[in-house]
Amino acid sequence: MEKIAFVAMRFESDPWRDKKYLAISDVLIEAGFKAVRADEIRTSGVSMDEVTHYLQNADLVVVDLSGQSLNVSYELGFCHGIGRNPEGVILLCKEGVDIPFNYAHYRHNMYRDLRHLRTTLRYRLGISTPLTDDQLGYAFSFTDLSRTYGATVAEAVLDSLQAMNFTGRCEYYAGDTLPGLYVVGLAVKGDSRRQKSDDRWWMKLRQLVAKNLDESESTCRLDEILSEYAEVRAFRQQLMPRGVAEFTDGHPKQLLRPAEEDSWFSWAILDRLQHGQE
Known part of the structure; x- marks a missing residue:
């Protein structure tokens, strides 16, 4: 059965070309998940109902707080409100970004750049980095x-x-x-x-x-x-x-x-x- 990972983040460019999202989804796919984001949901229901369904039922929720988005904060708050197991929520944040005090005490996985983001997420998921060509x-x-x-x-x-x-x-x-x-x-x-x-x-x-x-x-x-x-x-x-x-x-x-x-x-x-x- 396919595992679902819902990604909550603020996009810095066209969602289909956003380098940060592509980095996150590549690692999720490598770990055996299907990455889903809000604009990819293909049903005709109420959009927020569909989002909250994934926040509640997805095998994993990955939240990137770097964009300081109100939508992302709401989605994280929803996870906390329903008592979602913390092991099923991964919090990412770029170094130097101020984290609101409401959830600053939660464990955040900090990263410096896209390469470090991949490494950080792989480590959090318990998978190692691919071998290099010269090994x-x-x-x-x-x-x-x-x-x-x-x-x-x-x-x-x-x-x-x-x-x-x-x-x-x-x-x-x-x-x-x-x-x-x-x-x-x-x-x-x-x-x-x-x-x-x-x-x-x-x-x-x-x-x-x-x-x-x-x-x-x-x-x-x-x-x-x-x-x-x-x-x-x-x-x-x-x-x-x-x-x-x-x-x-x-x-x-x-x-x-x-x-x-x-x-x-x-x-x-x-x-x-x-x-x-x-």
Whole structure:
């Protein structure tokens, strides 16, 4: 079921081109939400009734107070008036803007510019920033492909990350680069306080992936000679993005941009998330 995030803010330009709104909505989409603002509501009812419906029922309400708008203040006051759970309301404000005393004591997520806004909102939503093009990942090459090799490889990778108690962001890319050769590009951003994705880490992961495939019923195998380090830039240019997920202690915590990824990796993540909640 699609999650809804209602965005309350004062637009600085054409709402369809407002850079601040686009930055907010991009991060919300990445976190699996559909971003909605008042002028996008497509019903014929009373406008404020529709707005208050979203303020009361949306999975998340994001309020940017930088524009010091009376409408935005009303919408925030409505959230407080109905006793909406504070965890379901994110308050944003640009540094240097005076916050009215009525709600100055609430937790505000301050930002300096659009780049910092994205980082701040990602942090509040519990998701990390994407890896940069020049960061190193690892290209796993697979041969002896079985009929469902995509699913087999995805499960082997997830089992390996679980065995290593991985915590952080994992970007998954894949493609059939040559006949009979399937390549998966993994790019990770681990929790630096607990682990580093150095050479030793990658070699252990590679061994686990190979071991999991050897123990499976599939004929698919890891070709260790053709597997090698590569920049994330190469994955994005030569392979297809097949999913991004956040992990905690080896277990998927959240699938990012779920609406965009129709892949074995994303399906495996969603399956584990579902069974983990049962």
